[in-house]
Amino acid sequence: MTTPDETDNPEEISTILARMGGVLLTEDTLDAVLDLISSLARSTIQGADAVSVTLVRDGKIITAAYTDDSVMQLDSVQYENHSGPCVSALDEGVVIDSKKLAEETRWPEFRVVARDNGIAAVRSSPLKVHDRAIGALNLYSRSSRGFDESHEIVELFGNQASIILANAEAYTSSELLNEQLREALRSREMIGQAKGILMEREGCSADEAFDVLRRASQNSNKKLRDIAKEVVSSAAREPR
Amino acid sequence: VHELVGFEAARQQAMLSFDDLWIRYLGLGGEATHDEMRGYVEGTARPSSHEHDVLAHALNERFMDMDMDSPVPYSRP
Numbered sequence: 001m002t003t004p005d006e007t008d009n010p011e012e013i014s015t016i017l018a019r020m021g022g023v024l025l026t027e028d029t030l031d032a033v034l035d036l037i038s039s040l041a042r043s044t045i046q047g048a049d050a051v052s053v054t055l056v057r058d059g060k061i062i063t064a065a066y067t068d069d070s071v072m073q074l075d076s077v078q079y080e081n082h083s084g085p086c087v088s089a090l091d092e093g094v095v096i097d098s099k100k101l102a103e104e105t106r107w108p109e110f111r112v113v114a115r116d117n118g119i120a121a122v123r124s125s126p127l128k129v130h131d132r133a134i135g136a137l138n139l140y141s142r143s144s145r146g147f148d149e150s151h152e153i154v155e156l157f158g159n160q161a162s163i164i165l166a167n168a169e170a171y172t173s174s175e176l177l178n179e180q181l182r183e184a185l186r187s188r189e190m191i192g193q194a195k196g197i198l199m200e201r202e203g204c205s206a207d208e209a210f211d212v213l214r215r216a217s218q219n220s221n222k223k224l225r226d227i228a229k230e231v232v233s234s235a236a237r238e239p240r
Numbered sequence: 241v242h243e244l245v246g247f248e249a250a251r252q253q254a255m256l257s258f259d260d261l262w263i264r265y266l267g268l269g270g271e272a273t274h275d276e277m278r279g280y281v282e283g284t285a286r287p288s289s290h291e292h293d294v295l296a297h298a299l300n301e302r303f304m305d306m307d308m309d310s311p312v313p314y315s316r317p
Contacts, residue, residue: 177259184267191269207290210269211316214297218310223301224268 030168034065034161037137041157042067045150047121047141050074053161054086054124055135061090064135070117074140077113084110086136089124093133096124099146120144125158129166137161187225194228197235245311247281247295253311254302264298289315 038051045051052066052075063075078084084107085096098104099121101114114122119140127135137158139147147154191213198209213231217224245253251261258281262274270277272291279285280295287295292315300310 180263181266184263187267188269191267195269210290210294214293214314217297218300221304223304224297 030164031064033164037157037161037164038065038067041137041139041154045139045147045153045157047143047145047147047150048139049142050119050140052086052138052140053127053135054090054138055127055165056090061087071138071140073113074110074117074119075138078107078110081107081109083107085122085124086138089126089136089138090133093126093128093131095126096122097146098122099148100144102144114140118142121146123147123154125154127158127162127165129162129169134169135161135165187228190225190232191228194231197231201235246283247299247312248283250299250303250312251281254299254306256299256302261298264302265295268294268298268301270294270298 034053034055038053042048042051050066050068050071052071053064054075055062055064057064061079063072066072066075075086078087085098088094088106089096098106101111101120101122104111114120117140119142121141121144123139123141123146124136126133127137137154139154141147191210194213195206195209198204198212199206202209202212204212213224213227216222216227220227251258254261256264258274258278261281262270262277265272265277270291272280272287276285277295280287280291296312296314299312303310303312
């Protein structure tokens with residue numbers, strides 16, 4: 001339920017988040033957007049005193065965004081010992097919720113650091129892309145009431161962060177594909193020109209021109225496109 | 241000694257996905273779509289002798305990158 005004194009209402013927040021969801025992001029802008037999501041989460045979710053986003057990047061678990069310096073300590077002790085709510089959320093792909101860290105028996109190393117930072121409750125939601133957890137949204141609270149009252153908005157943030165991650169992943173792979181396609185088309189163009197030159201010079205068909213280039217490539221152990229380039233530049237040097 | 245192998249065995253040995261192979265094939269002037277090429281590789285469709293050789297060369301250039309002999313035979317000498 002929305003109370004009148006709340007400054008941000010969930011509907012407005014969901015509109016902002018939904019707008020961000022459609023954007024393809026590079027790694028740098030991704031981190032900036034995750035920072036924004038973390039701050040929005042902290043100001044919107046009741047009881048959230050510190051927020052961070054854990055990601056697996058290049059096979060390593062890292063904190064990609066955080067609202068407070070204390071979070072770095074809370075997160076890194078989990079990564080170092082591979083034990084803690086955010087590590088479990090990642091490994092198991094389920095929400096890990098602990099309202100009373102003081103009574104918790106799991107994660108001994110993490111509990112010490114949490115206690116030192118006055119953290120009483122934690123909730124880590126997995127961020128999933130194609131059903132695979134690739135990160136976690138971590139909420140830390142000084143109050144032992146936990147986050148049950150804001151259950152829906154917590155889920156909303158988790159879902160939107162997942163969509164943004166999926167888009168960032170799509171960006172990386174589409175960028176790579178674009179580059180490979182551009183290379184392929186350049187090569188194809190070069191080979192097409194070389195075939196045209198050979199057809200005119202040798203009076204042969206396009207397929208036969210390809211055979212000439214292909215045999216030269218085989219015999220010299222050079223790429224066919226490099227052979228084609230040589231043919232094209234030698235023709236360009238010839239006076240007409 | 242070259243051990244001559246079929247397209248699918250060569251594709252696996254070359255560790256190329258169908259997407260990777262198709263982009264290489266396209267770059268050499270191949271005319272078939274991704275799915276048509278996949279049919280050639282898997283043996284469910286027959287390429288013309290020219291398309292066969294373009295595909296063979298795409299694989300053999302990959303073996304060139306891997307410093308291996310070219311094991312895929314051409315249909316023309």
